[in-house]
Amino acid sequence: MKVKIIKLDDFGRGIAYLNDKICFIENTLPNEEVEIKITRETKKFLEAEVINYLKKSPKRNEDICPYFSTCGGCNLFHLNFREENDYKKVKVKNLIEKFSNLKKDIVKEIYFHEEKNYRNKITLHGKNKKLGLYKKGSNEIVEITECLLVNEKINTIIKELNQANIDIQEAIIKTSNDEKFSILKITGEVNDISKLKKIVDVLIINDKLISQQDTIITQIGSKKYHESADSFFQVNQTLTKNLYDAVLNKTKEIKPQKVLDLYCGTGTIGIYVSDYCQEIVGIDYSKSNIADANKNKELNNVKNIKFICDKVENRITDFKDINVVIVDPPRAGLDSKTRKNLLRINSDTIIYISCDPVTLVRDINELSIDYEVESIVLYNMFPRTHHVENVCILNKK
Ligand SMILES: C[S@@+](CC[C@H](N)C(=O)[O-])C[C@H]1O[C@@H](n2cnc3c(N)ncnc32)[C@H](O)[C@@H]1O
Structure with a gap:
């Protein structure tokens, strides 16, 4: 056909x-x-695969990863990087047009950096001494010797793991953004740990800490952060600074008294902007994130920040007289209760960081009852995939 x-x-x-x-x-x-x-074939749609290319696009990238057609990691390697960035910008504009009452010219530029080797984290899966990534939509393992999205240090560790001949169920590998330090967390049968101990700084096997230290340190701008195996950390090792600078610049402009940093992870953003506000409260429901956030507060000697370990929806009504609310929720975006409570908090500015433009558009459309949307700036934090990070600034009408 x-x-x-x-x-x-x-x-x-x-x-x-x-x-x-x-x-x-x-x-x-x-x-x-x-x-x-x-x-x-379903009632509404069809899915198909290509048997033969009869006419190829000049926008096609032929320098494709050898695992592209099998592994579920990327889905845009076949498009030139320049075109990928344009596609993401148009995609967000179309979502605004389709699902909101907002004007699509609120979408400004898209920032991007490296198209490859940008990730500081990978999760590998294994079975019967085969180690790799899951095939798209299945638990079948595609064995890999390297991944073009991750940094060089991670690829070196992947090679070591392949040579170690161990039966791994799961391996999480993380590095600091400068690639100097690394974490390896393995679930599986490891008989000889001596070699692994030499190649990483934090080694955890079957939830047991083997190394002396349980965190590594990453620098972003003028701040330093502890990172552990289980806590959240932005995966793009270069562009995260640009993303955080966008929040910093807005904070510098406002110099707010009170700031809420909702879905704060390890407190990175709150700490990043802490020199320019009087008081900050960060909330995240993950215990390991908040443990790292408190270590990060000490590490940077920040006195004006407090962290709460709880669900945002349980605590958001505790605050008043807030000038700026920073929200950085997971892909599901804000739940309807949180959207309503954000309107009730009535802060002057909301800085909404989002990794899913679909839920962002839904949420800002509701917030636009009381807020003017100043801009959405895109950050291509996930090159070669369809994902894109967005920073949206909303000002009280
Ligand atoms: C995209 S991350 C943001 C992290 C952080 N802002 C950063 O830049 O590193 C989303 C965070 O939301 C947290 N989270 C998800 N649902 C939550 C909820 N209902 N209440 C509180 N935290 C939540 C997760 O633990 C995760 O750390």
Whole structure:
């Protein structure tokens, strides 16, 4: 069957129509003509894979990762990086047009950095001494010797693990942003730990700490942060500074008295802006995040920040006279109770950091009852995937 690709969907899949029925085809680009095989048919849509490329797009990137067609890690390696950035910007503009009453010109520029080797973290899965990433939508393991998204240090550790001949179920590898320090957390059967001990700074095997230290230190701008195996840390080792600088610049401009840092993770953003506000409260429900946040407060000698370990929705009503609220929720965005409570808090400014523009648009549309949306700036923190980070500034009307 021969089809022409019309456009990309929000997940980076090509869209074609077969007898007016929408068909999603991975690894295709607009205007390409391909021969396909249908792999799934439902009442509403079809899914297909390419058997043969009849006409390729000039925007196609031929320098593709060898695991691209099998591993579920990336879905935009086949598109030139420049075009990828444009695609993400257009995608957010389209979401605004489709799902909100806002104007799409609130979307400003997209910042980007390296297209490869930008990640400071990977989670590998293993079975019967095979180690790799899951095949898309399955638990089948695609064995890898390297990943083009992670930094060089992580790839060196992956090679060591492959040579170590151990039966690993899961391996989490993290490094500091300068790639000097590393963490390895393994679940599995490890008989000889001596070699692993030499290659990483923090070693945890089956939840037992083997190394002396349980955290590594990463520097972002003028601040230093403890990072542990289980706590949240932004994965893009260069662009995170630009993202945090956007929040810092707005804070410098406002010089607020009271700031709430909701979904604060290890307290990184609150601490980053702490020199320019009087008082900050950070909230996150993860115990390991808040343990690291308190260590980070000490490490940077910050006196005006306090952290609470609880769900945001349980504590958001405890505060008043807040000038700035920073929110950085997971992909699900803000729940409806939190959206309503944010309106009740009535701060002058909300800085909304989001890793999913779909939920961001839903949330800011509701907040726009009382807030003017100043801008959305995009940060391509996840090159070669369809994901994009957004910073949205909202000012009280
Ligand atoms: C995208 S991360 C933000 C981390 C942080 N701002 C940073 O830049 O490192 C989202 C955080 O929200 C936390 N979280 C998720 N749901 C939550 C909830 N309902 N209440 C409190 N924290 C939550 C997670 O533990 C995670 O640390």
